[in-house]
Amino acid sequence: MRTDRFQHPDHYLMDELLTEEHKLIRDTVRAWVKKELSPIIEDYAQRAEFPKHIIRGLGEIGAFGPSLPAEYGCGGMDQISYGIIMQELERCDSGIRSTASVQGSLVMYPIYKYGSEEQRRKYLPKLASGEMMGCFGLTEPDHGSNPGGMTTNFKDMGDHYLLNGAKMWISNAPFADIAVVWAKNEAGKIHGLIVERGMEGFTTPETHNKWSLRASATGELVFDNVKVPKENLLPNISGLKGPMGCLDSARYGIAWGAIGAAMDCYDSALNYAKERVQFDKPIAAFQLTQKKLAEMLTEITKAQLLTWRLGVLKNEDRASTPQISMAKRNNVEMALHVAREARQIHGGMGITGEYPIMRHMMNLESVVTYEGTHDIHLLITGMDITGMPAFR
Amino acid sequence: MKILVCISNVPDTTTKITFSSDNKEFNKAGVQYIINPYDELALTKALELNEAAGGGTVTAIHVGQADAEPNLRKALAVGADDAVRIDAAPIDGFFVASEIAHYAKDKGFDLILCGRESIDYNGGMVAGMLGELLDWPSVNVITSISINGGEAHLERDIDGGREVLTAKLPFVGSCQKELTEPRIPNMRGIMMARSKPLQVLPVAANTAHTQVATYAAPAPKAGCKFLEPTQVEELVHLLHTEAKVI
Ligand SMILES: Cc1cc2nc3c(=O)[nH]c(=O)nc-3n(C[C@H](O)[C@H](O)[C@H](O)COP(=O)(O)OP(=O)(O)OC[C@H]3O[C@@H](n4cnc5c(N)ncnc54)[C@H](O)[C@@H]3O)c2cc1C
Numbered sequence: 326m327r328t329d330r331f332q333h334p335d336h337y338l339m340d341e342l343l344t345e346e347h348k349l350i351r352d353t354v355r356a357w358v359k360k361e362l363s364p365i366i367e368d369y370a371q372r373a374e375f376p377k378h379i380i381r382g383l384g385e386i387g388a389f390g391p392s393l394p395a396e397y398g399c400g401g402m403d404q405i406s407y408g409i410i411m412q413e414l415e416r417c418d419s420g421i422r423s424t425a426s427v428q429g430s431l432v433m434y435p436i437y438k439y440g441s442e443e444q445r446r447k448y449l450p451k452l453a454s455g456e457m458m459g460c461f462g463l464t465e466p467d468h469g470s471n472p473g474g475m476t477t478n479f480k481d482m483g484d485h486y487l488l489n490g491a492k493m494w495i496s497n498a499p500f501a502d503i504a505v506v507w508a509k510n511e512a513g514k515i516h517g518l519i520v521e522r523g524m525e526g527f528t529t530p531e532t533h534n535k536w537s538l539r540a541s542a543t544g545e546l547v548f549d550n551v552k553v554p555k556e557n558l559l560p561n562i563s564g565l566k567g568p569m570g571c572l573d574s575a576r577y578g579i580a581w582g583a584i585g586a587a588m589d590c591y592d593s594a595l596n597y598a599k600e601r602v603q604f605d606k607p608i609a610a611f612q613l614t615q616k617k618l619a620e621m622l623t624e625i626t627k628a629q630l631l632t633w634r635l636g637v638l639k640n641e642d643r644a645s646t647p648q649i650s651m652a653k654r655n656n657v658e659m660a661l662h663v664a665r666e667a668r669q670i671h672g673g674m675g676i677t678g679e680y681p682i683m684r685h686m687m688n689l690e691s692v693v694t695y696e697g698t699h700d701i702h703l704l705i706t707g708m709d710i711t712g713m714p715a716f717r
Numbered sequence: 718m719k720i721l722v723c724i725s726n727v728p729d730t731t732t733k734i735t736f737s738s739d740n741k742e743f744n745k746a747g748v749q750y751i752i753n754p755y756d757e758l759a760l761t762k763a764l765e766l767n768e769a770a771g772g773g774t775v776t777a778i779h780v781g782q783a784d785a786e787p788n789l790r791k792a793l794a795v796g797a798d799d800a801v802r803i804d805a806a807p808i809d810g811f812f813v814a815s816e817i818a819h820y821a822k823d824k825g826f827d828l829i830l831c832g833r834e835s836i837d838y839n840g841g842m843v844a845g846m847l848g849e850l851l852d853w854p855s856v857n858v859i860t861s862i863s864i865n866g867g868e869a870h871l872e873r874d875i876d877g878g879r880e881v882l883t884a885k886l887p888f889v890g891s892c893q894k895e896l897t898e899p900r901i902p903n904m905r906g907i908m909m910a911r912s913k914p915l916q917v918l919p920v921a922a923n924t925a926h927t928q929v930a931t932y933a934a935p936a937p938k939a940g941c942k943f944l945e946p947t948q949v950e951e952l953v954h955l956l957h958t959e960a961k962v963i
Contacts, residue, residue: 332731349794349907356901400904408954512853 327679329363330353331416333588336626342633343405350387350406354413357386362417362523366540367678370418373535375542377500379421384455387413388425392435397437398450404639408632409579415582416589417681419688420541422582423695427496427674428452430575433504435517438570439562444519448503460501462492462520462546463568469494469571470701470716473565477508479518486558487516488551494695498544499531505559505566506546517559517567526551537691539684573649575641576696580652583692584628586685587660590667591621593680597671608670617666624659632656647709656700661689718814718864718886720763723813723831723843724792724800725753726785730836734803740931745784752788753833755938757795757899758892764796765897766864773827776829778820780813782806786915793910794902808925815922818845818850820941826887828869833858835890844891854888860895908941 347524356379375583391400392407400406407429415422433452436444444499451457468474470561488508498504504520504527520527523530526549535543559567595618598609608614635652638644640642668675693699704716728734729749737744752760760777767773777792779785781805789800803816821829829851834841840858848855860879861872867882874893902910944952956963 345790346907346911349791349902349910350789352791353794353907355901360901385903385905386901387907389732395908400908402904402908 329359329417331359331589331592332623333416334591334609334625336622337630338637339626339629341632343374345631347405347409350402351409351413352570354386354388354410354694355416357382358413358417362421366421367552367681367684370420370684371539371678373539374676375420375500380455380458381426383414383421384453386410388429389453389455389510390429390437393429393433393437393449393453397445398453399433400453404577405633405636408636409576411578411582412585412588414714415681416585418540418684419586419692420538422585423496423538423541423576423691426578426582427461428455428459430578431461431571432503434574435461435505435562435567435571436519439517439567441556441560443556457502458497459503459505459569460495460497460546461568462495462498462504463504464492464494466491466493470521470698472507472568475507475509475515477506478510479508479516479553480511482552485555486518486553488520488548488553490548492546494503494532495529495544495546495656496538496541496548496695499542501529502547504529505571506548507676509706514563515565515567516563517531518553519557519559520551520553520556522544524551524553535691537689539687549683567596569646572696573644573646576649576653577635579633579692579696580632580635580656583653583656583660583689584625584632586625586689587621587625587628587663588657588690590660590664590682590685591618593682594621594667594670597674597680601672614670617670621663621666624663628652628656628659641706645709647705650687650697650702650705653696654699654706657689657693658699661693664689718770718827719766719825720767720773720775721817721824721826721829722756722760722763722775722777722797723817723829723847724756724760724777724779724789724794726750726779726781726788727753727835727905731736734934736932736934739901740933741929744933750788751807751816752791753835753837754899755834755836755892755894755898757832758894758896759830759832759890760793760795760797761897761900762892763828764900766820766828766862770864776801776826778803778817780805780807780816783917789908789915791902793913794906795900796902796906797913799913802915802917803920804880804917805920805923809927810840811846811927812923812925814843814846814850815924816920818847819921820918821847822851828864828887829853829889831889831891831895841891844889848889851889854884855890856882856884856888857891858893859890860893862890862896894908897909 387400391402393399396400436448463472479486479488502522506520507519528547529544532543597606598614601608668682708714729751732748735744762773775797777797777800807813831844843856858874863870867886873880
């Protein structure tokens with residue numbers, strides 16, 4: 326891989342909307358990424374391996390639950406800071422951002438929001454530092470877009486719960502120390518349970534041969550009569566709104582993150598177009614290249630503004646699920662489009678690991694599917710507009 | 718140890734440099750400022766020395782205007798305990814050195830570290846002047862420091878080699894690349910920086926010895942000409958008539 330000289334486009338002087346602390350966080354994470362991640366990411370992605378040695382570093386820069394309170398070892402930062410961190414990570418690789426999203430929004434957030442004080446104190450500081458890693462089990466082989474149909478279940482055995490079932494497509498599963506698992510009780514109500522590695526009957530086989538998110542580990546969670554201590558149930562939530570609340574937080578981070586991937590593709594394409602000479606001219610001088618670059622920048626700028634506004638709403642605790650859906654859907658689609666155009670500008674070089682484009686493009690195929698598919702988010706907007714759900 | 722680190726606020730290396738007011742002023746509009754990279758080494762080394770010694774304080778000082786405060790905040794996030802800004806536009810190296818000397822003279826610092834030069838004006842004068850103004854030893858372009866008791870063991874770059882020397886504390890040192898790897902702040906550092914003191918002091922000595930008359934941008938690079946290995950005469954001709962170097 327070439328030296329990472331990334332600079333973010335800021336056509337509408339968006340930086341003026343950020344605080345000095347936001348910019349310090351951004352510069353910090355970017356510097357860390359350029360030093361620790363950019364030099365190795367291509368190699369790990371090619372080998373389909375998650376770079377485990379970066380976990381502690383991710384903890385130090387605040388990638389795990391930065392907006393949760395400092396008393397639990399977290400950053401106590403605002404939501405825009407969280408978004409910026411996700412953007413800088415995904416600028417390098419969606420897989421690394423996924424690891425951070427899962428840890429912060431899907432594991433730490435539910436423990437903080439729905440957990441008991443003992444659960445918070447037991448898990449959050451270790452999860453924030455990266456000493457402990459978590460995963461989030463919602464999707465099942467037969468229930469993806471329709472998680473409410475899940476069949477994973479637990480029975481009250483008096484002094485413990487007995488958990489059975491299987492989850493699929495679970496990010497971080499192969500190495501996670503704990504899993505926040507959503508399962509139905511005997512009354513069919515969804516609850517969250519903290520399952521720890523080492524509990525008898527709990528296994529996490531890895532999913533191989535992915536063409537996407539290759540630098541992120543994905544696996545299954547299999548529960549075969551797992552005895553879960555009663556104190557591991559998240560006491561303060563029941564029903565589908567539990568996992569959905571977590572997804573709102575993670576999708577918000579993805580909305581920021583996807584812009585990062587788009588910016589990286591744009592930056593690379595712009596530099597390449599200025600250097601690559603064909604017909605005795607830099608290809609940047611041709612109208613069709615300029616059309617691509619100008620449209621990329623336009624779309625990135627629109628997404629930046631949309632997402633910044635969403636961040637302000639989120640800071641005020643006013644961001645609604647449909648608003649978050651719209652940003653996730655728009656930004657990931659935008660990033661995919663930018664990646665495809667950027668790949669064309671790079672010509673043949675665009676398919677190689679010399680440039681990050683193809684890796685971003687393949688990664689984004691997962692991002693456009695997980696945390697609610699592109700179409701499901703459209704249907705969420707549709708329901709918001711009409712009041713009529715079209716997905717069931 | 719009680720260490721003072723001098724922080725200069727410089728345009729990011731990718732900045733496009735332009736001038737205004739009849740080429741008398743550098744155009745600051747839209748320019749990103751960073752901590753001078755050599756000063757980052759000084760800051761990191763100061764923290765490392767105190768960590769090795771098991772304690773101490775690091776104060777970051779900057780002579781300049783309020784727009785530099787984000788970078789002082791960054792120095793606090795990296796690990797400085799407090800920051801001081803002398804509120805004045807820095808006019809020349811002597812101006813900066815005399816302000817810092819005035820601040821430092823009665824504070825009991827064991828050591829002052831700065832960068833070997835700032836990457837904007839590349840003066841490289843402050844360390845030497847500080848030593849003179851404080852009547853302390855001053856060592857330039859340090860690549861290694863270790864401190865034992867009241868004495869420092871130093872290595873510095875010299876033309877074509879390396880010089881090893883000792884200096885009694887307190888002294889002034891200017892830092893060169895190999896000294897250490899600059900430290901990136903972490904989340905805890907950024908959180909703690911919020912409540913660390915950043916003191917703004919009025920200008921004291923207010924003495925500059927020079928003034929900028931005008932700036933000029935370097936002439937644009939001429940295009941490359943390729944000649945075949947056989948065109949020796951043409952090469953000599955071009956070096957003589959076009960490049961005018963022979
Ligand atoms: C790399 C990766 C990592 C993941 N990580 C996690 C994780 O950590 N935890 C977790 O719980 N899950 C995770 N997922 C799972 C992800 O959330 C699901 O893949 C996603 O929700 C879609 O489910 P599905 O794959 O079963 O597709 P399906 O739900 O079967 O969808 C297939 C297609 O049908 C469409 N569709 C479905 N229903 C409707 C409808 N009503 N109307 C119109 N169209 C419809 C969808 O839009 C899609 O195009 C991950 C997935 C991937 C690929």
